[in-house]
Amino acid sequence: MFSLTRKKNACLAGLLMLSGAAVAADPAPVVTTEPAVTSASEKPAAVAAAEAAPAAPEKPAPFVATEPAPVASEKPAPVIATEPVPVASEKSAPAVTEIPALLTVLPTSAATVPAAKEEPKAPVKPVFSLDSEEQKRAYASGVAMARYIEEQIEQQKALHITMSKDIMLAGIADTFNNQVKMSDQDIHTTLTAFDEQVKVLTKAEMDKKSAADKAFLADFAKQDGVKKTKQGLLYLVKNKGEGNVLKDTDTVEVGYQGKLVDGTIVDGPQVENANQVFRVANMPPVLRDSVKLIRKGGEIQVVIPPVAVENASDANRPDVVVIYTITVVDVNKAQ
Incomplete structure (x- = not known):
């Protein structure tokens, strides 16, 4: 129990x-x-x-x-x-x-979490001064080189050729650092083809301008009052002015401008619409001979064909028509 x-x-x-x-x-x-x-x-x-x-x-x-x-x-x-x-x-x-928000800071596994990429650092610009002649020469050479390149780029734009400044600078930097990305043969071949292209485009552009110049000369010569000098210049006195004939000993204040048929300005005072004072004897030949055809307050238009400057050197001989407009603003007699 x-x-x-x-x-x-x-x-x-x-x-x-x-x-x-x-x-x-x-x-x-x-x-x-x-x-x-x-x-x-x-x-x-x-x-x-x-x-x-x-x-x-x-x-x-x-x-x-x-x-x-x-x-x-x-x-x-x-x-x-x-x-x-x-x-x-x-x-x-x-x-x-x-957790994913923290993985970029504290990755738990290299296989599953990619490593954070570091942002590229800005290149450090060299620090230099222009205290010595050696430094000034180096800097001046760089400026001259850059200005030459700028001039070439502008000329190529007229031929509808574009050039990247950034790539050009990269080529210069790579050359200085011995890191050129093209072989010498490729460079030679590329530049040779480029020169031929420039020649062809230049000739085509000059032929076009020559045709325009000839047409302008023909039309200008037909205008009433146009005369021709012994040197072959064509001129038209638009306003004879008043006063006595100018002499080499006179000092004159003139306004002038030289341009091409297409309107491109090639000569004139540094400041737009400014006048310039000359002694008649020291003026360039074209200006000197032109102002002697007018008086104070007068205006003359002079057309200079390429054949009119045969005595100029090859470097200074223009290959296009240049049109000058000259005005005598004032005349100061010599004391």
Whole structure:
């Protein structure tokens, strides 16, 4: 009888533990150390009540202890919760979305996270001064070279040839640094073809201008009052002016401008619409001979064909028609 009672009590305790009631406020009746009882009348009331409860093991009442009281002789059993309790790992999802923002700073794997690229640093400009003659010579040579290149670029624009300044500067820098990206043969071939192209385009442009010049000369010569000098210049006095004939000893204030048939200005004062003072004897031949044909307040137009300057050197001989407009603003007699 004693052994049966102990088995029932042990079974009841096991079911209570599985249902969450193993940590009840008074767990003493589960495990007892009282001496064996020989008759039902001598059994404790708690034991008799436990034996009298027929369906207690079948429908255990759910019980969740807020603060389980540990048993002195046994380690506290793990609590099996009836409702799932949120685990910390379930809240870790938002943290994953924040990781990519930090990967560029703290990469976790070189295989999955590309290394951050460093921004190219601006080239350091050389620091120099112009305190010595050697430095001045070097700088002046650079300026002269740049101006020559600028002049060539402008001339090529008239032939509809474009040239990149940046690439030209790269070629100069690569040459100085011994990092030329073309072979000598390729450079020679490229420049030879370029020279031929310039020659062809130049000839075509000059032929076009020559035809325009001839047409202008023919039309100008037909105008009333146009005369021709011994040197072959054509001129037209638009306003003779007043006063005496100018002499070499006179000082005159003149306004003048030389341009091509297409309107390109090739000669004149540095300041636009400004006048210039000359001593008649020291004027260029074309201007000197022209002002002597008019007086103070007079205006003359002079057309200079290329054949009219045969005595000029090859470097100074114009190959196009130049049209001068000259005005005598004032005349100061010599004292």
